[in-house]
Amino acid sequence: MSRDSSRRRSISAANTGIPLEFRTLSIGLSESNQISREFDSKEEKLRTEELDYFANLDFHSVAAEQVLKSLDTSEKLGLDATTAAASLERDGRNTLPKVRDQYWRKIFWYIFGGFCSILWFGVIVFFLCWQPLSSPPSIPNLALAVLVIIVIFLQASFSAFQDWSTKRVMNSILDLLPAEAMVIRNGQAKKMPTTELVVGDIVQISIG
Template identity: 30%
Template sequence: MTEKKYSPNVPPSGGLAYQQTAEQVLTHVQSQASGLDRAEAQARLQKTGPNALPEKKGKPAWLRFLAHFNDVLIYVLLAAAVLTAVMGHWVDTLVILGVAVINALIGHIQESNAEKSLKSIRNMLSSEARVIRNGNHETIPTTEIVPGDIIVLRAGDRIPADMRLIEAHNLRVEEAILTGESTVVDKHTNSLSGELPLGDRTNMVFSGTTVSAGGGVGVVTATGKDTELGHINQMMAGIEKHRTPLLVQMDKLGKAIFAIILAMMAALFVFSLMFREIPMGELLLSLISLAVASVPEGLPAIISIILSLGVQAMAR
């Protein structure tokens, strides 16, 4: 191995990896066909970090639980609970709060189950890879792959990192995850010229794609967030989030129900004052009961349950 320190941020002097010969790429990443030695691989792992896409930090459980109260229909229940508490009807207050908390708890449990299902998918995709180190074939976790590693590819393998091919034996790769093309791509080891899109870089294979036939050997040129899949992940992280059409419609429905409840309460309040002699405390309690009865408090929980069950079904 050369004594020059490897730096993953230094671009190749002879162009991009697909524009260079396999020998030039090996020289640039300071590797060789027999692979890295374990000490060098460990040093590079410390410098580049694990070969994994950075995961967005999730919200704490208590905050996700409180988010289930962020609904206009639940606001009606909470307002009713406050009014009954002010009036001293503690049994009614506890019942109303119990309904709100139980619905939020059901939604939270189902949402947590859906997140566990998604996490199990991520764990399933993070498999092992066969590398050549010190001339020996080894099987290591994909997270320990570093630039310069020599990876052996076989049919059915999910490619763990971006690689420049140095051997290809009837190698065909399915790259729909990156290019959207449904047909498999034949791969080779010849250098290419010009600025080419990902789909035309036929001497490269990319993280997340799958070997559909044949086999080959490649040298890793990028790992983790530096891969093409990692670039897409970073772009997606910067996209402004929007509510889905279903949630927008649910918001509109909730606001419409809220407006109808307010109109009914106002109309009944005026009617009772003008045509009925009902004590104010009894009148307010009746209006609160009407509001609570009119609220479909189970609707937010039912929507959460249906969506989370859909996620779990897709995960299975």
């Protein structure tokens, strides 16, 4: 009688441990999804602000004289050296900002973000069906869990390769940009690095 009662207690303890383990893993997935959603919302907000800024630019729709006046420059004289130096110090160089890649965040998103989060849920279910829900442990469920993990890492590798190839194409496009430009400063045309161009500069454009 005591042996049966102890066996029932062990089975009861095992059964109560299963939901706790499943709940812990589910909470881990929920937290990872929350991190990815917060990261996406910040990127979306920044992208919206940039789109609003460029959508409100009206230089192309107003008269040239009004644009020159608003930028405090002259079509024939261009900017003077003092104004150009002040603008360069205030706005910085005419280069695209280089954001330092946070590789750990990218790797986390590749493996746990997007559709992979659903696949991880399937992995958890397969592991639970392998052990302790199956007695004896079901080898096919373990094989399915391992197979889904392989699919997740293949998907993550493919996403990383896509990002790498896209970044490589963008860098090649940036390399095509001219390094120097002909600018009118103090009424004289001079060749200067494009990184030192400021708002209000009159740039001469020629074929080739």
